[in-house]
Amino acid sequence: MDRLEIKKIVEELREEQLVEGDILIYLLHRVQDHYQSHYIPPEIGEMVAEELNVSPSKVYEVLTFYSMFATKPRGKYIIRVCTSLPCHVPGGREIVEFLKKKLDVDFGDTTKDGLFTLEETSCLGLCGVSPVIMINDDYYGDLTVEKVESIIENLKGGEAR
Amino acid sequence: MTPITVLVSVDSNSILLGAKEFVTYLRNLVANYNMDSLVTVLETVSLGSYNGVTVQVLPDDVYYSIKSKDDVRKIVEEHLLKGRQVWDLTIDKSSIKPAEKFELKEIRIVTRNIGSIDPKNIDEYIARDGYFALSKALKMKPEEVIKEVKDSGLKGRGGAGFPTGLKWELTAKVQADQKYVVCNADEGEPGTFKDRLIMEGDPHSVIEAMTIAGYAVGASKGYIYIRGEYYNSVENLRKAIKDAYEYGFLGEDILGSGFSFDLTVRLGAGAYVCGEETALLESIEGKSGKPRLKPPYPPENGLFGKPTVINNVETFANVPQIILNGASWFKSIGTPNSAGTKVFCLAGDVNRRGMVELPMGVTVREVLYGFGGGVRGGRELKMVQTGGLAGTFIGPDKLDTPLDYDSMRKYGVSLGSGVILAIDSSHCAVDIALNTMEFFRHESCGKCTPCREGTRLACEILEKMTKLEATQEDLSYLEEIASLTADASFCGLGQSINVPLLSLINNFRNEFLKHVNEKECSVNLCKKPEKKAKAFIK
Incomplete structure (x- = not known):
């Protein structure tokens, strides 16, 4: 991503701006969507700060406060596992254990091949089909350990091809 | 209009069961059989049940539960083409509507259109009296609108239960340029x-x-602040806002009244604490979502330092019906001190999960058994969590508690955001407590010490307990931490951790004691960690 692209997005978002300053988080979402490894490099964060005329420290604070943003590269697939009680109760606990073992990582870590990052998330509001995980923008529900395994294998298989 | 309409549930729960593919497949089949002029396929939201994707065929009023594309084909080839009902896919209407014996008085105010209209089509909303309330309100004086909402007794549905009309009145009274x-x-x-x-x-x-x-x-400007993970909601709202602008329900000089209003959507980025109203305002302003000191409250000093009305989605969704039908109609529903309905979300170990709108004052048992059909797998009910994670855990003995804004004060059972989470006898109370505290530890923003450290300490003790290594002193210390954190924390997040924790300990004290005294877990979930092999052998 370069400055021109950022300028373009800023211009687009200004259309939806009601008050100066209300588009920073929105913009960061859009910028991060550009990166396959789901993060915002420091120099890009600085460019965003300059374009919106805010201090880089403010951008950095926002990037590190919210769990959906990252300042370091993450895996191609971010697996967000709901660890809240409505998922924990009908089998979510086993899924968390399985994923940690299967991927050989803890929450917040990325697999060695750079494919998966495992993250925990709070309730995703899909408790009608819990346990639930999210992989990038897609939801998966009514999960069992077997289903999770096949989802992971499918993604891996897609990469190998 | 075509003679036959097929409604397909495509809410986010159904999408996970393949609803989108089924709709595409259904449309293709209908086109292949040249039935376009006879059959309309409509996507609607939840029709109620989650065991498969629910499909309703009108005017026959037949409900099907679909699990595969083959099922879709059967319905098209048998029912639509030949007029023969597919009995093995048919579901009894009573399995969608609440069971009769509990006589659940479902009243749909907030959910009246859900499952009946295409949410992406503004005309369908208008056809069901949509924007009539706006047009009526714009002919009233602002004070009259506020009085109507105030008289209705509507209170905040997000959990805190602050009177909505009063909030509006406070904001209206403050003089400000914006x-x-x-x-x-x-x-x-x-x-x-x-x-x-x-x-x-x-x-x-x-x-x-x-x-x-x-x-x-x-106010002339508005924001809808949605969780960053709610892609479908963002999409539908964006489309709806765009259409509302086109029809003149938003923008300048709305319906020729001279009143202008701009509305936009902002996304969160994964922080539970942003549900706290002042943290949410910080987040819209492009900052990290840390709560502000209150007072001043948002009606006086809110977004960008200006007077701000901030309400929950469900609270807002009540307002048009109140304006249309009047305050006394709304007040006639529910209980004297808690007017209207509440949307309950049923989750956990129950036969049927989902949401249902019922008048205030309904009992936990009615929701759990009347709508939810009881505990899954015929297991025994161990406890029910009401009101969300910051709410209360209750034992089966309290199921007949009526849920409204007084139930916490009167019976110690929280209404909160309307969650009813059933937990069966295969679960351990200490493990549930640990999961609850881990949530708070993870979501604590770190601004104030009592919350940041209190949740961490609580987790440490509970972890020790699940490893069967804790003592009775640890248990007393845990209770002390719960109360201290609640007393000393800065915002509602830390202030509420004592409610779930102490209700668990008090209701299941024997189980906690068994963990610390006898080093035993009644369901055999908590175990001592296996001893690691010694690194050095003497």
């Missing part, structure tokens, strides 16, 4: 998914209500 209306759609309370379904299923009701609020308090 005011805002904000919708709190940062739904994050574990077990709650009502706001998601309202926004997905009836986005215009929220937009209409916010515009009415704007007119009543004198």
